[in-house]
Amino acid sequence: MPELPEVETSRRGIEPYLLNKTIKTIEIRQHKLRWPIPKNLPALAEGKKIREVCRRAKYIYLKLDNGNIIIHLGMSGSLRICTKKTPPEKHDHIDICVSNNKILRLRDPRKFGCVLWQADDINEHKLIKVLGPEPLDDIFTAEYLHDKAHKRQCSIKAFIMNSHIVVGVGNIYASEALFRAGINPKRKAGNISLSRLQKLVDAIKLTLELAINEGGTTLRDFTGISGQPGYFAQKLLVYGRDGKECMQCGEAIKQFTQQARSTYYCSRCQR
DNA sequence: ACTTCGACCTGTTGGC
DNA sequence: TGCCAACAGGTCGAAG
Numbered sequence: 001m002p003e004l005p006e007v008e009t010s011r012r013g014i015e016p017y018l019l020n021k022t023i024k025t026i027e028i029r030q031h032k033l034r035w036p037i038p039k040n041l042p043a044l045a046e047g048k049k050i051r052e053v054c055r056r057a058k059y060i061y062l063k064l065d066n067g068n069i070i071i072h073l074g075m076s077g078s079l080r081i082c083t084k085k086t087p088p089e090k091h092d093h094i095d096i097c098v099s100n101n102k103i104l105r106l107r108d109p110r111k112f113g114c115v116l117w118q119a120d121d122i123n124e125h126k127l128i129k130v131l132g133p134e135p136l137d138d139i140f141t142a143e144y145l146h147d148k149a150h151k152r153q154c155s156i157k158a159f160i161m162n163s164h165i166v167v168g169v170g171n172i173y174a175s176e177a178l179f180r181a182g183i184n185p186k187r188k189a190g191n192i193s194l195s196r197l198q199k200l201v202d203a204i205k206l207t208l209e210l211a212i213n214e215g216g217t218t219l220r221d222f223t224g225i226s227g228q229p230g231y232f233a234q235k236l237l238v239y240g241r242d243g244k245e246c247m248q249c250g251e252a253i254k255q256f257t258q259q260a261r262s263t264y265y266c267s268r269c270q271r
Numbered sequence: 272a273c274t275t276c277g278a279c280c281t282g283t284t285g286g287c
Numbered sequence: 288t289g290c291c292a293a294c295a296g297g298t299c300g301a302a303g
Contacts, residue, residue: 275301
């Protein structure tokens, strides 16, 4: 479900309710997510104060004095802030209850998400330390991408969706950014000039920033923490628009399958 | 070192 | 209306 803008929307939504609050209890109803929720998570985190609510890639983490609670939403995960009055539903797997009687509740029907613990420095976690740069960070540049893409045979779409290269670019925004940059998603990553990669870097940053400002993209079920949809879906240029007119040239948008994911593009505008 | 592909799950959608 | 296949916003880890 969520790409970087949706995760950032969730993070901003929960932050005001959690910052500087103390974790009172953690209720785990379903341990079996992508990785099991650690049995000792309540023992580690109860009584501790939430110092920061952060995001790295598509991970949200709550920074405590003794470590971090790491949350990933997978494909279908979502976070809500609620109270005891709202009974948990079928796929509400964990409640983190804090000192203002609010509850951070994770729902994840497909269970591709996870809730993990990392003591001390978050960057030492094995899932975090292998990640590439944040796309909105200044160190994510055309020169960086050009260097990494050298002699790479994979498609440019697979390349920008690879979290070792750059994080946060999922299936929607990969298609969107490649359209904005005028690059054919099938093109080999190692076969693109520095100046065209500059356009791509600019397009990735712009696309993600615009989507964050719209509260993310709601295609079917993404909502912010109080249930409101994201409005970026109305501004998608190619994703989900196969057969419809390209907004730039009028040609029909095409759809095909790449790495088992749907790609959308304009064969006239993207070379 | 790089690339591809299966696996993990449930819910929704579209065709017959 | 019902059934079933195909598909959905992620990404690790094994295999080639």
